[in-house]
Amino acid sequence: MTDKRNFTSIVEDLPTAIPFVGPEAIERRVGRTFDARLGANESAFGVSLKALEAMRDEASRVAWYNDPENHDLRGAIASHHGVGAAQIVVGAGIDDLLGLAVRLFAEPGQPIVASQGAYATFVYHVHGYGCEPVTHPYRDDRNDLEALAAAATASDAPLLYVSNPDNPAGTWVEASDLEALIDRLPETCTLLLDEAYAEFAPASAIPTMSVNPRVIRFRTFSKAHGMAGLRVGYAICDEQVALGFDKIRLHFGVNRIAQAGALASLEDETFIRTVVRRVEKGRAHYARIGTSLDLSTLPSATNFVTFDAGSRTRAESILSSLQDRGVFVRKPSEPPLDRCFRVTVGTDPERDVFEKTLTELVRSGA
Numbered sequence: 001m002t003d004k005r006n007f008t009s010i011v012e013d014l015p016t017a018i019p020f021v022g023p024e025a026i027e028r029r030v031g032r033t034f035d036a037r038l039g040a041n042e043s044a045f046g047v048s049l050k051a052l053e054a055m056r057d058e059a060s061r062v063a064w065y066n067d068p069e070n071h072d073l074r075g076a077i078a079s080h081h082g083v084g085a086a087q088i089v090v091g092a093g094i095d096d097l098l099g100l101a102v103r104l105f106a107e108p109g110q111p112i113v114a115s116q117g118a119y120a121t122f123v124y125h126v127h128g129y130g131c132e133p134v135t136h137p138y139r140d141d142r143n144d145l146e147a148l149a150a151a152a153t154a155s156d157a158p159l160l161y162v163s164n165p166d167n168p169a170g171t172w173v174e175a176s177d178l179e180a181l182i183d184r185l186p187e188t189c190t191l192l193l194d195e196a197y198a199e200f201a202p203a204s205a206i207p208t209m210s211v212n213p214r215v216i217r218f219r220t221f222s223k224a225h226g227m228a229g230l231r232v233g234y235a236i237c238d239e240q241v242a243l244g245f246d247k248i249r250l251h252f253g254v255n256r257i258a259q260a261g262a263l264a265s266l267e268d269e270t271f272i273r274t275v276v277r278r279v280e281k282g283r284a285h286y287a288r289i290g291t292s293l294d295l296s297t298l299p300s301a302t303n304f305v306t307f308d309a310g311s312r313t314r315a316e317s318i319l320s321s322l323q324d325r326g327v328f329v330r331k332p333s334e335p336p337l338d339r340c341f342r343v344t345v346g347t348d349p350e351r352d353v354f355e356k357t358l359t360e361l362v363r364s365g366a
Ligand SMILES: Cc1ncc(COP(=O)(O)O)c(C=O)c1O
Pocket: 040, 041, 092, 093, 094, 095, 096, 119, 163, 166, 167, 194, 196, 219, 220, 221, 222, 228, 232, 233
């Protein structure tokens, strides 16, 4: 019997290739484990011991469903940012919330604006909801805010996505420029401001504005907090927008161990300061490696550094040679950043493995 069922036309048109080939999948394919896992911008600096204790304790209560309102965590996040709990939406990482934001504001077929080569999961959601990405290239390896605002106006897009600091560049734009961008946006357009790397950024890159109805800001416990596998992130937004999220979010999607761990980590500010300092030290180490090998590095306000290999071909060859030698890194796929490869700040021993391997490669002509 032939199968009479059809996927929706949106799903039918989606590519089967997905942008989430994890390091585990690569390890399975090449039949070895990586010596240095420096490609996914995870934290190399562990998790707050207070958070670990809270999670261990909460594990004894996993027979119970989680609090679907994320009440305690939302309250703590709200006081951390000086906003109301009704302006916080908790989700299973920024990735989850970005998908919900697209679903909230964009009809299938509508354009959504982002930089060419912007964070792949966002673009995945744009396609997943049947929307059309409208992109503009990075300028000087930064989000080109003026061009993005012009594209949003010209295309009448309901959404404009900017990550600041940016992945995959690592660069950042100043808060004053973001504020000017917001003023310039059409009234029907919402700015999705992805601040996954905010903890690593200079204060001048993070807007101090109170909640703006035209902006949804996204934060995560995956980077500085070292909890990528826990899956917790949040949006800071206008109350009406938060009510919209409430209509479509998975209310039991953030498990109770994650809720308890995130809450304890948020309160452990000393731990976060230590992580930020270690990341700064690691970024400086990478800059020195770049200088010694004649590979320039882009300025970074994140937990990774983007190395400029000069051409796409060379960047691809360095990336695959590093992976063959047990060092997992990634690279941007779209021009102009496709000439680069991107390396997460690892521990001292991981950075030494990377330095030794890259030096051997470059000295042998890579
Ligand atoms: C810009 C950006 N946004 C979001 C994420 C993912 O955040 P989460 O783990 O909270 O889904 C990443 C992770 O690499 C990222 O680089």
